[in-house]
Amino acid sequence: MTVAAGRVPGLGHALALARGPMRFIQGLRAQGDVVTFYLGTTPIHQINSPELIRRVLVTDAHRFGRGQIFAKARQLFGDGLATADEPAHMRQRRIMQPAFHRDRMAAYVDIMRSEMREFVDSWRPGHVVRLDREISQLTLAVTAKALFRADLGTAAVSEVCRSLGPILNGVTKRAMVPDVYERIPTPGNRRFDAGLRRLTTIVDEVIKAYRESGTDHGDLLSMLVASEMTDTEVRTQVMNILMAGTDTTAITLSWAFHELAADPAVRHKVFEEVDTVLGGRPVTAADIPRLLYVERVVAETVRMHTPVWLLMRKAISPVTLGDVTLAPGAQVMISMPALHRDPALFTDPLRFDPDRWLDPRASEWPKAGVLVPFGAGRHRCIGEAFALAEMITALVTVCQNWELLPVPGHRVREVARAFLRPNALLMTVQRR
Template sequence: MRSAPRPSRDGAAAVPTVRSWPVLGSAVPLARDPLGFVSSLRTRGDVVAIRVGPQRMYVINDRALIRQVLVDQAYSFDKGRQFDKLRPWWGNGLANSTGEFHLRQRRLMQPAFHRQQIASYLPDMCEAAEQYVGSWPSGRAIALDEELYVLTLSMVLRNLFSTSAEDRSLARVQAALSVILKGLLWRCLDTTDRLEKLPLPVNRRFTAALTDMHAVVDDIIARHTADRADLLTMLQQARDPDTGEAMSRQQVHDEVCTILITGSETTRSTLSWICYELSRRPDIQHRVQAEVDDVLAGEPLRAEHVERLPYTRSVITETLRAYPVVWLLTRRALTDVQLGSYRIPEGAVICYAPYALQHDPELYPDPEHFDPDRFRADAAPSPAGCPAGRRPRDAFIAFGAGIHSCIGEPLAWAQTVTILATLARHWTLAPAPRTKVRPAARMLLLPDRLPLVLHPRRAPAPGAT
């Protein structure tokens, strides 16, 4: 149970401070067990202060206060240090931008993510899924997380930018993003900004990977023609309704970089955890297969099937709850802010952990148990009174909330349902012998490895039920 906050001299509640190591602060437990550490802070108070190196940070644990930060008082915060550190490497795409510029970009890009537009991408998505999933080897362990990465990245390159899956771009982006994402987290946590400037091999590899990724993006844009009905065309043709202005070439570049990363790595993360859970829970896997068999009747997935797979979608939702792709996020106070009984000073760094929130037993009973049925329409409410049968408004933030919620959520759902349904149609997953899978909480939450054995299954004949 959380202790009641004590008032400070000015009447605001005093923020409890977590005791930490000299000089390093909480950097050591955060590095050793990041998920366990952020989850443990929930018991310390609705808001607690930690120190990472010389930087004091306020960790928000209460769902109502997190909503204040993301929705009710969103304009009192910018995205903070985490995104400041990303911007020089990732550009000023929608995921990094703030303020009026962010709202302008969101308006320009929104049509590309409307439901009707996503439906137009589905045939190519299904074709890519059938091509890749059907080619995987059977009866022996394969690194499924790596195979899923190639598939999701291929979808982005070929299906959204009309770039061939066999194009040299695929291998170059795959290699570059792997290096970039491994290096981003510790750069965000290095509050001295010194380690990244040292002439170390890891820094040289990071710089080389960034250079190569940006070169690939420039090449994609240069070879692209406007007669293609894809996402890049929509970005290039988008016009501000007030000024009639188009995005600059650099801004299109930055948005393409953002989509490459968020459209491949995030979906790969979710699908990897889904496959992990299916492999260790045959009961859940069989229910997904039965639903897919019933709805698809032995044929590849089509756009009209996506909304007719409720249990499959519940599996995805439960995965996003248990393994949120971005497990920790930051904000920065632009002015003094009152959050409940706490006063947060201007310039303060704010952190909140979707992982900790979505593992709170008061919101999700037995949170470590993987249970897609908790999202059924007739599911019982949690002890905290969260409504049954739908995502609790403040307790599920896998896609964010408010003005900075993920614009690509419809695309992520389409990709994930397409790949999962195709996989369930072709294969039964089993764990590789003598292998333990652990979470790797870097910039994104991924399995440290995912060797699984695929056994072929016979899909029902077309028209069968």
Template sequence: MSVPVAPGRLPLLGHSIPLLRERHAFTGALREHGDVVRLDLGTVRTYFVTNPRLVHELLVTKGSSFRKGALFDKFRPIFGNGLATSDGAFHRRQRRMVAPAFHKDRIAAYAGTIARAAADLAATWRPGQVRVVEEDAQAIAVTVVGEALFSTEFGGPAVEEVRRSLFTVLKQGMVRALSPSFVERVPLRANREFDAAVARMRAIVLDVVRGWREHGVDRGDLLSVLLMAQDAESGERMSDRQVHDEVMTLLVGGVETTALALAWTFHELGRDPGVERRVLDEVDAVLAGRPPVFADVAKLVYLNQVVNEVLRKYPVWFLMRRAVEPVELGGVPLPEGAEVVFSPHALHHDPASFPEPHRFDPDRWSPERAASVPKGAFVPFGAGARQCVGNLFARTEIVVTAATVLSRWRLVPVAGKPVRVKFTSAAYPSGLLMRAVPRT
């Protein structure tokens, strides 16, 4: 049970480097100090919300009282002012314009791209071959998002540049965002590589945008939707820079989440033969040997439960909001400008919401059990007006990719090769080696 915090009696915790080395244990332990804990991170005073009910208030019922927090201020110069980083009226305008790109009809068409990308990769495997699963997952995610954004015949160079540069941007971006500003000016190799990767991606995206404007034809890709979109209220279209910023947002958000979820899905299936058997039986029954289509996603009920459990177990570490007016959470008054932090990882591993939280249990997402999960306890894509606009695309990609691969192959752990975990914004597998075994 979480402990209520009375106004004026807010717990205060200091910040230390040793604590951050065990950051997941640290953020998870904060719930023992109350529903809202004042936490001084260096010179920044923050309010850490540990109670899922209050997280729901933060994101949904009182969401209009908050904007993106200090972390996103650091992201904005790197990734631009896209949906992930923008605020206020501009964010609402951009969301209206971007949303049609993720209509179900569009996603149904992209499902074919997803199944083909997964099948093409799986066709290169050989029986008994040891695969580096996180690299395969990243390759599929980049191909899918790249081809969905840029039609193959028009944006081939852009897709190749995404493959080359995106993971440098992803892995170094969080490091830079969490570092003091002076660090990015130090002439380190990592800084040079990061700056070069960002510059290359910016240049290639703007080049594709200019090329599209010369032809002005809907090519059925996400870029076409962004460039043709008109704001219903003003009639305005996006500028080249605005389109660039939204493309960067879709690349960063669309690749990392799905690549990690896919890698951890195969890892968890390999660790639990019982869960794997149920998934394989369901895939065989639903697909009957054919490639998956969008309509199959809803039919793969148990596979969806597995994906939910992966998203629960391996979420991002923390997210931030900033109060734009005086507001109260859980009886604690927050002043305008207050930085508020919550940890999806801590929420997803709270035993009050998820008994035995470290155990992988897809059955906790059966309809009868899922109904008891408190609001705010499961937030893999956020919630409220700022929920990730591409969450249906991401779920479709994860399920369709997994079903395509599992209809042909099993991935078996390699004995004596335990997977290592690297933490940046989320848990990255490192050295996730699995042996490809063909299905008979």
């Protein structure tokens, strides 16, 4: 078994991880297919080989349950689609799957486009916007209106935006420290607890309104309310969707606009394709398969800036991975960004290159375990197609009329919180 260097008695590798999470994790890739590091006295086995990653997520998935972060999220949000183990996960997935069917995508894209037009119409040429924050509010509004069509109201959406960030950051932090930490009244813990109370209250009020109206809005929440689930179970699913889908899409979109701003050649290729395919009219779901270069821009952003920086699993039966035999209860970790930035797998991986997706091997990367931004196997993200359509629709809607340029002197850094996100994305907006 290969153990990472720099272990400190009692603390393990916690200090190195805290100082630079991605630097530490990326450094483990060169040390072997399976490398063990310690959080305190708890061993975590990082899986680096694409073949072994595929075994964990797909072929031997029955040997693994959700890992430590999911267990912590389950304590807080309940046993929902994003946190549940089998067989509950598959039962819930079957209930929700119709809401994500491709037949519904046309209606979703119409909602996405409408929200995004309202979003960009508030801009003024020459103004500087904090794009990452604005996009976060936008994606939350899109999720609320596309999947929960009864209007949540401006105040409710704003409250969810305010509450969700501290909650998501708190889940990751609490998974990495002993349980006793949660009972210490630190400012972060107080923000977390207050945010969770507010978010739970908001979701309960929306569910109550759906029950009392008796109206089928043709959305996921109507489907859940009409099922045999209790209000508590419905709330769990809503919280899981808000937790799993909203911030990841917003972060990826933020990075996409950052990359377009940094590379005029890529930006103007996007402009050219948007103008050619749409001719000035609004984008529809039928246009998305024709926007091939925009699709590659999104794919490259998802690869290079995968927001989910760690995925954890727990062995539920003895299993051997490489030269390590895991006992039941062993914690396994996969870092998608570290995988996707490995120079042994991708040529010049830190260069943003949408045309790398013209490589004939690209279609095989997910099957080979080389590219897994949405997970793989039975727990692959149910909202993948929804998220991709949302990102393409957002890029097209903005690029039809606006050019976003970096603010001189402002440095954008990657920070590891609940997700890998830009520290602050300041952009100057100009009419094309």
